[in-house]
Amino acid sequence: MISNSHEAGSMLALDLGSFTTRASLIDVVDGQYRLIAAGEARTSAGSPHFDIRIGAAEAVRQIEAVIDRQLVDRHGTLIMPLQASGNGFDSLVILYSCVPELKIAAAGLVNEISLESAQHLVSGIYGKTVEIIGLQDRRDTAGMVDDILKQEPEVIILTGGTENGAVRSIARLTQLVQKVCQFTRRDQAPEVLYAGNSRMAEHVRTSLEKHTSVSITENIRPGIEIESLAPAKGALAEIAFHNARRKINGLTELTDQSSTLPLQTASGMGLLVQMIHEIKGGSRPVLGVDIGAAYASMSLARRKRSMDVTLPLGTGWNVSQLLQNGKLEEIAKWLSPSISTARILDVLSQKAIYPQIQPVSGEMQDIELAVLRVVLRTLIQNLQARWRIPASAMEPILLCGKPLANLNPPGVALMAALDGLQPAGITTIMRDPHGLVPVLGAAGRVNPLIPVQLFDSGAIDHLATTICPVSKAPLGTPILRVKMTDEAGKDEELVIKQGSLAVLPIRFNQVVKVHLQGMHGTLVDTLTHTSNVTLMITGGLCGAVIDARGRPLILPKNAAERWDRIEKWRRVFG
Amino acid sequence: MMTAPVTHILPLTTFHRTRLLPSAGNILVRNGQKVNPTDIVAETYCFPAHTLIDVGKAFLATSPAEAEELIQLKPGDQLQIGDVIAQKKGLFRKVLRAKQAGRVFSTTGGQVWVELPGKRFELRAGYPGTVTEIIPERGIKMVVSGALIQAAWGNGKIDESTIVSFPQVADEELQPEKVDISSRGGFVFSGYLGIAEVLTLAAQVPLRGLILGSMAAELVPLAVSMPYPIILTEGFGRIPVNRNAFTILTSNRDRSVSLFGLNWDFFSGQRPEITIALPAAGDDAHDTAVFKAGKQVRFLAEPAAGEIGELEQFDLQLGSAVVKIGDNKRVKVPLANLDVLE
Numbered sequence: 001m002i003s004n005s006h007e008a009g010s011m012l013a014l015d016l017g018s019f020t021t022r023a024s025l026i027d028v029v030d031g032q033y034r035l036i037a038a039g040e041a042r043t044s045a046g047s048p049h050f051d052i053r054i055g056a057a058e059a060v061r062q063i064e065a066v067i068d069r070q071l072v073d074r075h076g077t078l079i080m081p082l083q084a085s086g087n088g089f090d091s092l093v094i095l096y097s098c099v100p101e102l103k104i105a106a107a108g109l110v111n112e113i114s115l116e117s118a119q120h121l122v123s124g125i126y127g128k129t130v131e132i133i134g135l136q137d138r139r140d141t142a143g144m145v146d147d148i149l150k151q152e153p154e155v156i157i158l159t160g161g162t163e164n165g166a167v168r169s170i171a172r173l174t175q176l177v178q179k180v181c182q183f184t185r186r187d188q189a190p191e192v193l194y195a196g197n198s199r200m201a202e203h204v205r206t207s208l209e210k211h212t213s214v215s216i217t218e219n220i221r222p223g224i225e226i227e228s229l230a231p232a233k234g235a236l237a238e239i240a241f242h243n244a245r246r247k248i249n250g251l252t253e254l255t256d257q258s259s260t261l262p263l264q265t266a267s268g269m270g271l272l273v274q275m276i277h278e279i280k281g282g283s284r285p286v287l288g289v290d291i292g293a294a295y296a297s298m299s300l301a302r303r304k305r306s307m308d309v310t311l312p313l314g315t316g317w318n319v320s321q322l323l324q325n326g327k328l329e330e331i332a333k334w335l336s337p338s339i340s341t342a343r344i345l346d347v348l349s350q351k352a353i354y355p356q357i358q359p360v361s362g363e364m365q366d367i368e369l370a371v372l373r374v375v376l377r378t379l380i381q382n383l384q385a386r387w388r389i390p391a392s393a394m395e396p397i398l399l400c401g402k403p404l405a406n407l408n409p410p411g412v413a414l415m416a417a418l419d420g421l422q423p424a425g426i427t428t429i430m431r432d433p434h435g436l437v438p439v440l441g442a443a444g445r446v447n448p449l450i451p452v453q454l455f456d457s458g459a460i461d462h463l464a465t466t467i468c469p470v471s472k473a474p475l476g477t478p479i480l481r482v483k484m485t486d487e488a489g490k491d492e493e494l495v496i497k498q499g500s501l502a503v504l505p506i507r508f509n510q511v512v513k514v515h516l517q518g519m520h521g522t523l524v525d526t527l528t529h530t531s532n533v534t535l536m537i538t539g540g541l542c543g544a545v546i547d548a549r550g551r552p553l554i555l556p557k558n559a560a561e562r563w564d565r566i567e568k569w570r571r572v573f574g
Numbered sequence: 575m576m577t578a579p580v581t582h583i584l585p586l587t588t589f590h591r592t593r594l595l596p597s598a599g600n601i602l603v604r605n606g607q608k609v610n611p612t613d614i615v616a617e618t619y620c621f622p623a624h625t626l627i628d629v630g631k632a633f634l635a636t637s638p639a640e641a642e643e644l645i646q647l648k649p650g651d652q653l654q655i656g657d658v659i660a661q662k663k664g665l666f667r668k669v670l671r672a673k674q675a676g677r678v679f680s681t682t683g684g685q686v687w688v689e690l691p692g693k694r695f696e697l698r699a700g701y702p703g704t705v706t707e708i709i710p711e712r713g714i715k716m717v718v719s720g721a722l723i724q725a726a727w728g729n730g731k732i733d734e735s736t737i738v739s740f741p742q743v744a745d746e747e748l749q750p751e752k753v754d755i756s757s758r759g760g761f762v763f764s765g766y767l768g769i770a771e772v773l774t775l776a777a778q779v780p781l782r783g784l785i786l787g788s789m790a791a792e793l794v795p796l797a798v799s800m801p802y803p804i805i806l807t808e809g810f811g812r813i814p815v816n817r818n819a820f821t822i823l824t825s826n827r828d829r830s831v832s833l834f835g836l837n838w839d840f841f842s843g844q845r846p847e848i849t850i851a852l853p854a855a856g857d858d859a860h861d862t863a864v865f866k867a868g869k870q871v872r873f874l875a876e877p878a879a880g881e882i883g884e885l886e887q888f889d890l891q892l893g894s895a896v897v898k899i900g901d902n903k904r905v906k907v908p909l910a911n912l913d914v915l916e
Contacts, residue, residue, distance in 0.1 A: 041576065041577065042576070042577050045840075045841065046839075046840040046841055046842075046843055047840075047842075047843025047845075047861065048580060048843065048861030048862050049577075049862065050843065055577070058576070058577060100841060141626050142624045142625050142687075145624055145626075146621070146623050149621060150621050179624075179687065182679070182680070183624065183679070183689070185597075188597070247841065317840060341792075342790060343811075345791040345792050345810070346790065346791045346810045347810075349791035349794065349809070349810040350791075350809045350810045350811060350874075350875060353810075354579075354726075354874045354875065356579070356874075356910040357875040357908075357910060357911055358893070358908035358910045360875070360877050360907070360908065361876055361877075364876060
């Protein structure tokens with residue numbers, strides 16, 4: 001790994017999305033890494049080009065058009081390393097999300113132990129578990145084999161057994177996986193990732209390698225209470241990338257020049273979230289959320305542990321998945337009663353065909369915003385359930401992905417995050433309008449200075465510090481006393497009532513000392529479980545916000561009353 | 575320069591299509607053969623089931639090797655019901671016979687794995703054309719000449735027939751009265767469908783298919799379950815059939831129309847299409863285009879879904895465009911809400 005910024009030099013990052021390909025050029029300006037320019041084009045993985053390089057070249061040429069520097073030669077090849085003429089760049093990182101979900105079968109011993117860890121492993125990539133085989137399975141062997149074959153998995157994660165633990169059961173599972181591979185043509189056989197008891201690694205390899213490709217990694221569950229996902233994550237990322245190369249034309253050639261293994265966009269975000277968490281000493285959970293056209297993903301770093309969830313719930317191609325998952329009623333709850341569910345269905349079904357469609361009317365904008373709230377809610381609930389973690393404060397929350405981070409005015413993005421994620425306690429909400437968060441995560445593996453310097457360069461928008469007190473007091477009860485003291489020493493006080501939403505009068509970048517005093521048992525900081533907090537708040541694009549609407553946020557049952565309240569909340573942000 | 579999404583709505587063209595099996599199988603046509611949309615061009619057997627016969631357990635063998643000696647089959651053998659799988663001779667004679675027909679896959683470890691026949695999958699041509707290349711075990715490539723209308727959505731079915739009922743106007747809603755015995759065996763063409771009853775009625779008559787401009791999205795589950803193809807040229811909501819498609823369909827009365835109703839697939843590029851085979855061969859359809867003033871574009875959504883106009887101005891940075899519709903009307907629209915008609 002290159003650790004010196006001058007050695008690493010300039011970097012081109014390509015984020016190959018399912019709909020958009022984004023190119024970002026990062027270079028040193030006045031001794032600091034900065035985003036120099038970015039370009040964007042339609043992803044060309046599918047029809048009519050069937051070659052990912054065409055969209056990538058188009059995005060890079062957009063950068064060339066705004067800076068006086070050639071990055072691609074006349075043959076369409078990236079110019080690397082940097083030339084004496086000033087053309088080109090020194091390193092290349094690639095992220096991708098333009099892939100169909102990887103179909104994964106998990107075979108392990110105990111549902112709550114190794115199989116749970118296998119599911120955790122899958123939740124970090126654009127993949128889905130299509131079949132689970134465990135010791136408690138009541139199906140006969142042939143039935144299990146056929147059920148796996150029917151799902152046509154591309155990868156089988158074979159796990160189980162703590163270190164120095166069970167071996168016979170793993171041998172049985174290996175036999176079963178061997179049969180699955182034998183019944184499949186060699187070129188279509190699922191790749192096997194073994195992440196179980198290391199004593200069985202050689203047995204697994206020799207039993208399976210004549211039928212398929214086998215990767216051996218460290219045990220993901222070395223002890224009953226110990227989960228160790230990092231090495232297996234790396235191995236699965238490699239398998240996922242090799243799989244993507246087979247499906248996406250031009251990806252192999254494009255990534256030949258890459259300075260590091262291309263990462264899935266969700267993984268890039270996960271790396272940056274983890275990095276911020278570590279830089280902050282691991283005391284506060286950090287959350288990243290990325291919503292794209294095909295996938296929605298979330299990464300949480302908490303107590304030095306990295307937790308992810310990735311769902312095929314993008315707001316473009318995969319918006320119909322929301323409808324299939326019975327989320328139509330939830331979407332309708334965020335909309336005017338004058339918009340029928342039939343109309344919502346029409347709009348979203350059309351969007352699933354043409355994901356590029358931009359809303360023109362207020363009605364369409366409202367529908368898209370309602371979808372975002374439901375996707376965010378679904379993600380956070382899924383994360384909490386899958387990793388068995390309670391709702392807690394996060395610091396900060398990063399909003400990524402064009403449908404979410406590019407909402408304008410910025411108050412709309414903030415409102416969607418508050419409604420969907422429903423953070424509790426004190427949180428900073430930031431948005432990534434340039435699609436840099438996953439890039440910085442990946443760039444950090446080549447040069448750790450890049451994420452550190454660019455994150456604080458202003459390329460990531462600070463939307464607001466949000467204070468979400470937790471109180472059981474009835475609606476309308478005063479629950480929070482706020483005293484603000486500005487740089488000039490001028491004081492201002494206000495009282496917040498349960499059920500209200502308020503923007504504090506703090507200008508962008510203005511630093512204000514704020515004292516918060518919870519009343520009637522109100523908790524202000526959910527991490528430290530304190531009711532009295534004094535902190536310095538820097539105003540974001542939306543100032544600072546107090547969201548005292550309650551957790552969980554309960555909307556009125558009556559449709560007219562509900563819409564009236566949503567409209568009122570919307571007016572808070574102008 | 576910015577690559578634009580392209581849709582073909584052409585009165586006469588020549589285009590190439592590849593039809594592939596989901597897994598390796600047999601090709602049933604030859605190179606140069608003319609095919610109709612419903613012709614089966616290849617077949618395969620999907621997801622064969624397997625049975626495991628544990629000879630060791632059945633004969634209480636003391637080791638896998640002992641069990642293997644009792645097995646009377648070898649891998650690749652065809653097995654009929656009643657065939658002997660394993661037997662023990664002597665005083666305690668015992669015979670294990672097959673209860674299902676299949677093919678012996680393996681006989682190791684005293685266990686016999688038998689592969690049972692899978693479900694037959696038939697690959698239809700989908701288009702009226704000529705086979706130009708055989709892709710061994712996987713499928714065919716073909717060339718098609720005629721009118722082509724690329725559509726927005728299909729319900730997964732394929733068929734061919736003639737259109738027996740036309741709408742008066744491009745946004746005409748299909749009413750149950752229009753689906754009667756006189757349209758039996760043919761395609762009904764209309765602007766919009768919002769009544770579920772029409773779908774079930776069409777199955778009862780039966781119609782061979784529906785060509786619509788648009789449909790209420792809440793009808794999708796029912797539409798998908800219908801045995802005949804349904805194709806939407808524009809998509810969901812109340813959107814009229816675009817002018818070009820309307821003209822092509824109404825000016826080719828009595829000609830055989832093929833509906834390829836398989837859904838749009840981002841990775842393969844497959845999309846629902848309507849083809850009218852014509853005796854003449856047109857120019858090859860161009861699959862790529864860039865936004866350029868003067869190009870014919872179609873509105874995919876608001877503010878004029880289904881309308882076709884001429885791209886007058888556009889700004890790639892702002893992502894906006896001005897489209898001239900007819901002689902006088904000018905509409906400002908996000909560039910993203912347009913596709914180029916080539």
